[in-house]
Amino acid sequence: MEADLGQGPVLSAGGLTKRFGRRTVLDTVSFTVAEGEVHGLLGPNGSGKTTCLHLVTGLLAADAGAAVIAGVPVHDKVSRALLGMAPDDLPLPASLTGGEYLRFHDRMRGRDDARSARELAEAFGLAGELDRQIHEYSHGMKRKLQVVAATMHRPPLLVLDEPFRGLDPEAAVTLRRLVGSYADSGGAVLLATHDMLRAQRDCHRVTILHSGSIAAQGEPYQLRQDHGAATLEDVFLAATDREGEQARRADALTAVLREGDERH
Numbered sequence: 001m002e003a004d005l006g007q008g009p010v011l012s013a014g015g016l017t018k019r020f021g022r023r024t025v026l027d028t029v030s031f032t033v034a035e036g037e038v039h040g041l042l043g044p045n046g047s048g049k050t051t052c053l054h055l056v057t058g059l060l061a062a063d064a065g066a067a068v069i070a071g072v073p074v075h076d077k078v079s080r081a082l083l084g085m086a087p088d089d090l091p092l093p094a095s096l097t098g099g100e101y102l103r104f105h106d107r108m109r110g111r112d113d114a115r116s117a118r119e120l121a122e123a124f125g126l127a128g129e130l131d132r133q134i135h136e137y138s139h140g141m142k143r144k145l146q147v148v149a150a151t152m153h154r155p156p157l158l159v160l161d162e163p164f165r166g167l168d169p170e171a172a173v174t175l176r177r178l179v180g181s182y183a184d185s186g187g188a189v190l191l192a193t194h195d196m197l198r199a200q201r202d203c204h205r206v207t208i209l210h211s212g213s214i215a216a217q218g219e220p221y222q223l224r225q226d227h228g229a230a231t232l233e234d235v236f237l238a239a240t241d242r243e244g245e246q247a248r249r250a251d252a253l254t255a256v257l258r259e260g261d262e263r264h
């Protein structure tokens with residue numbers, strides 16, 4: 001099937017549902033990501049963000065619903081060329097050098113993006129490290145390498161799972177600029193994050209998941225208006241009922257500490 005670039009959203013996810021055993025961990029989740037859009041996927045631990053990213057990239061098969069990238073369903077292998085994904089914690093081949101890992105991606109894609117890879121590695125201060133084996137890399141260096149591998153072929157859709165985790169401030173600024181310019185040049189970016197400030201500042205739209213379902217969806221500014229909230233973090237707390245949860249936990253903690261005091 002031919003990619004249909006320039007018409008409709010780059011990514012359409014409709015009714016995505018995933019069950020592990022008898023547990024439904026993602027329940028009829030729908031959203032789109034347009035050209036030029038940075039879309040944030042937010043939600044508490046275990047709410048289904050990574051599962052959702054795995055469904056829209058074809059790493060996992062959905063039990064119901066479908067994801068389509070530039071007109072190509074993700075179960076069609078053609079879709080692989082239309083996306084780049086930097087996963088949260090997929091193990092990297094430790095014995096390869098960073099450069100070999102990037103060339104491996106080139107070969108898998110049947111492309112030659114060496115120049116783009118070098119430029120991106122330079123932007124992340126990683127160019128001087130590409131001859132070292134990955135097992136010698138720090139966490140942040142691995143993360144940068146994954147972002148370079150996901151981006152070097154300039155796919156229409158970039159999918160990033162917690163991309164800022166473990167990055168030093170300089171690399172975080174570089175990544176933020178990369179994401180911004182990626183979208184400005186017509187790319188679509190879907191990123192899962194726990195960082196509400198970044199999401200409020202950098203995402204055009206967000207989808208907030210709670211227990212596998214959509215708790216809120218829209219532009220950060222609009223969501224703040226709708227919830228009468230000062231920040232996206234407050235929207236998140238309200239939408240995922242974290243305010244009540246936090247108060248209950250604080251009460252329980254106070255009770256435990258008081259009990260301890262009384263015993264001494």
Ligand SMILES: Nc1ncnc2c1ncn2[C@@H]1O[C@H](COP(=O)(O)OP(=O)(O)OP(=O)(O)O)[C@@H](O)[C@H]1O
Nearest residue numbers: 020021025043044045046047048049050051052192
């Ligand atoms: N392979 C699996 N088998 C069984 N359950 C799974 C599997 N993968 C994920 N889950 C469950 O699915 C739910 C959603 O997990 P997921 O990793 O998508 O959440 P998340 O929002 O990305 O969490 P976090 O913010 O902690 O990374 C969790 O309850 C998790 O235990």
